[in-house]
Amino acid sequence: MFVLNDREYEYISRAVYDYAKINLTEQKRPLIVSRLSKRIRELKMNSFAQYVKYLKEEQTGREFELLVDSLSTNFSHFFREPHHFDFLRHEVLEKAGREQLTIWSAAASTGQEIYSILITIKEYERETGRKINVRLLASDISRKVLEAASKGVYQERDVEKVPRPVLENYILRGTGEKSKLVKVKKELVDKVNFFRINLNDKIYRLQKMDVIFLRNAIIYFDHDTKVELINRLHNYIKPGGFLILGHSESLSGLSDKFELIGKTIYRRIGDD
Numbered sequence: 001m002f003v004l005n006d007r008e009y010e011y012i013s014r015a016v017y018d019y020a021k022i023n024l025t026e027q028k029r030p031l032i033v034s035r036l037s038k039r040i041r042e043l044k045m046n047s048f049a050q051y052v053k054y055l056k057e058e059q060t061g062r063e064f065e066l067l068v069d070s071l072s073t074n075f076s077h078f079f080r081e082p083h084h085f086d087f088l089r090h091e092v093l094e095k096a097g098r099e100q101l102t103i104w105s106a107a108a109s110t111g112q113e114i115y116s117i118l119i120t121i122k123e124y125e126r127e128t129g130r131k132i133n134v135r136l137l138a139s140d141i142s143r144k145v146l147e148a149a150s151k152g153v154y155q156e157r158d159v160e161k162v163p164r165p166v167l168e169n170y171i172l173r174g175t176g177e178k179s180k181l182v183k184v185k186k187e188l189v190d191k192v193n194f195f196r197i198n199l200n201d202k203i204y205r206l207q208k209m210d211v212i213f214l215r216n217a218i219i220y221f222d223h224d225t226k227v228e229l230i231n232r233l234h235n236y237i238k239p240g241g242f243l244i245l246g247h248s249e250s251l252s253g254l255s256d257k258f259e260l261i262g263k264t265i266y267r268r269i270g271d272d
């Protein structure tokens, strides 16, 4: 491990905050040291001073993106928080008309969330014979996770919670040396529009959504960032549309423009 002095820590934590609004508090200092020491070794450097100098001089911003990637949490899995997918089925799909539904996974990570949404829709269509007119969007600040998401390849253990008969309709199993891997079928991957969005940008080039999944992302933001983001997202949800948060997240004290209608499920209040 390399030694991270106060000036270097402040530079890194300030730069990450300015870019992604991810709060690298003093408690996260050991994490910065361990994750970036690995990167410093990969670059064949021998100190944080050298690395910070490189970060400042590197023009493309790619190294900075790698740094943010290495310090953020990308954990996700298929059908995480299953009640959200029950809600999608019973309150959104069953009530959907002919108009196009738009669903956005706004901190999509490696794609398990958007594919769980899509599998829920496909299963609903299969069971009812109905066709849902839907546009699916998945975005993240990290290009690396989006690249993985758009490949749709996972470890077999990642899909353990998906009932096997359901799984077989949407996922291919690897063979030979890939026998521990599964791959989401191409026809599903092709249904998702992947793109990069920093949620803390002031505007997004997006239409209004019926449902936004914003799960397990705002937990990393401070209060003011959360307030700003939630008020911005209000403009990207249709009146009566839904915002879904992660299990330990809440809009309490952040916005009065949404009402809580289920466990971490909010409905947008008010007309346009």
Ligand SMILES: C[S@@+](CC[C@H](N)C(=O)[O-])C[C@H]1O[C@@H](n2cnc3c(N)ncnc32)[C@H](O)[C@@H]1O
Residues within 6 Å of the ligand: 019, 020, 021, 022, 072, 073, 074, 075, 076, 077, 080, 106, 107, 108, 109, 110, 113, 139, 140, 141, 142, 145, 197, 198, 199, 200, 214, 215, 216, 217, 246
């Ligand atoms: C823990 S994962 C959540 C994945 C999925 N939503 C779930 O609940 O399983 C958090 C994701 O938020 C993304 N993220 C963090 N800051 C972001 C920002 N400012 N804009 C967009 N995405 C961000 C991270 O890159 C990461 O992939």
